Every structure is written in C-alpha cells, then in structure tokens.
C-alpha cells in the first residue's frame with residue numbers, strides 16, 4: 587500500500603464560532619497533481635496551513651507522507667511550499683534568496699533553477715524589497731519548482747502572474763509531474779486547474795463538496811447537444827438523461843444530456859439525424875453549478 591503524499595482525516599478548524607474547515611477527509615496520492623478549488627473564504631488557505639502543520643486543528647489530523655503534520659521539522663523535509671502571500675527577506679537579492687533557499691530543504695537542481703529564472707524572466711540581481719507581487723511569487727515558485735521535494739504545495743500561486751508567465755507556470759507543473767513530484771495547487775483559475783490537474787477537490791464554506799477527476803466531473807454534469815434531422819423531430823422526451831429540449835432553428839433541436847449517451851444515440855439514429863454536435867461543460871460551468879448564487883458567504 588502506498589503512503590499518501592497528503593492525508594487529512596476529519597480535519598476541522600474553528601475560529602471562534604466560524605467553522606473554517608469542517609471534517610475534511612482527503613488523500614492526495616504520490617505523483618498526483620491535485621487542484622483545490624473554492625471561492626474566497628471557502629477555507630483553502632486554512633486547509634493548507636493545517637496540512638503543513640502551520641496551524642493546529644481543533645479536531646482531526648493531517649499527515650505528509652505518513653508523518654504527522656504537527657512534526658513540522660520532519661514533515662517539511664519532503665515539502666516545498668509557496669504561500670498565498672509571499673514574504674521575502676527585503677535586503678537580499680533574488681539570487682541570494684534562491685541560493686539561501688537551496689541550502690535548506692530537500693536539495694535543488696541548480697541547472698533547472700537557472701533555466702526557470704530565464705523562463706520566468708526574473709531579474710535576480712535586484713533586492714527583494716523592489717520586487718512586485720508577481721516577482722515575489724516568481725522567486726517562491728522558482729525556488730519550489732527547482733527543489734527535489736517530493737511534494738509541492740502551492741497556494742494560489744499565479745494570482746500575480748501575467749498570461750505569459752502563467753504559461754510557464756503550467757509548463758513547470760507538467761515537468762514536476764514528469765519528475766514524479768506531487769503537486770497540491772489551490773486556485774481560483776478554473777482554466778489553470780483544468781489544464782494541469784489530474785483530480786480536483788471543490789471546497790464550499792469549509793466542506794468538501796466534491797472530489798473527482800476532471801473527466802468524471804464533466805461526465806457528472808450536463809453536456810449540451812445539438813442535432814439536425816431531416817423529417818419529423820426525434821422524440822426524446824422519455825429518453826434517460828435528456829432534459830431541456832428546445833428548438834434550435836429549422837430542423838434542429840438542442841437538449842442537455844447527463845450520463846451515458848447510448849439511449850439518446852439510439853433515438854437519434856432512429857430519427858436519421860444528419861448532424862450532431864456536443865459541447866462539454868467547462869469547469870467554470872460546473873463550478874457555478876456547485877456554487878450557484880451562493881459563491882461567497
């Protein structure tokens with residue numbers, strides 16, 4: 587049996603009367619790129635702090651590769667962490683900070699680090715106090731991606747990056763996965779999670795609403811199907827999974843489909859349909875399905 591890279595068992599955190607995290611139970615497997623989605627205040631950063639032993643739970647427990655998260659000194663040997671608000675030593679230059687960080691933690695691939703400095707177009711000669719939010723984030727990301735740490739925990743790591751840098755970020759995540767590193771990524775960027783993650787967990791008001799692969803998440807939700815037919819409209823009213831049937835111009839119908847397509851394909855074949863297009867829901871639509879109007883609290 588493999589030991590999970592991250593494990594949360596009924597992990598709970600309360601701030602006064604507010605339950606920021608409510609009995610989270612979750613395993614992230616080694617080698618996985620796991621996306622952690624949720625609106626502002628859902629409890630993502632709280633979860634990460636608990637998983638890394640940086641805050642104490644009111645109940646439940648967290649483990650990093652089988653090590654109790656409270657044993658920070660041991661657990662952090664296998665972790666590189668990029669917090670949501672990156673703080674750097676203001677007097678040191680980017681290069682000095684990267685050098686210093688390389689001397690702590692799980693060891694660094696210096697060649698790859700230098701390549702990342704170029705790819706992220708970071709001027710490492712400047713002192714950190716002159717860096718913008720995005721540049722501070724770049725320093726922390728380069729330091730994390732260049733480590734050999736088996737687990738990278740990234741808390742909303744691209745909020746300060748422009749689209750070109752966001753592309754580099756995605757490439758770096760892909761390379762981390764190829765090396766076998768585990769990535770736990772909290773994000774607001776649905777397209778980013780969709781592009782880089784194997785599985786996603788959706789957190790809503792401190793509770794885990796769903797955990798699924800991107801493919802399964804889409805499969806659980808409605809696809810939009812449009813068909814063209816030559817004669818009488820296909821009768822889809824009683825077909826399992828079909829809903830909201832509406833005309834889409836002359837000789838065309840649009841409807842939504844959930845679940846296996848075989849029954850509707852049989853009905854469509856019987857009607858001799860001449861064209862068919864299927865639009866899968868984006869992660870954004872799925873996300874809105876979960877949160878609806880209550881996206882924040």
Ligand SMILES: Nc1ncnc2c1ncn2[C@@H]1O[C@H](COP(=O)(O)OP(=O)(O)OP(=O)(O)O)[C@@H](O)[C@H]1O
Pocket residue numbers: 601604606624625626627628629630631632633670
């Ligand atoms: N130290 C604290 N004291 C009191 N309340 C807190 C504290 N830290 C977080 N909270 C509250 O816990 C809830 C979860 O916050 P958290 O920062 O984990 O959310 P998040 O999902 O990371 O949000 P965002 O996407 O805005 O960063 C929020 O309601 C927040 O106000």
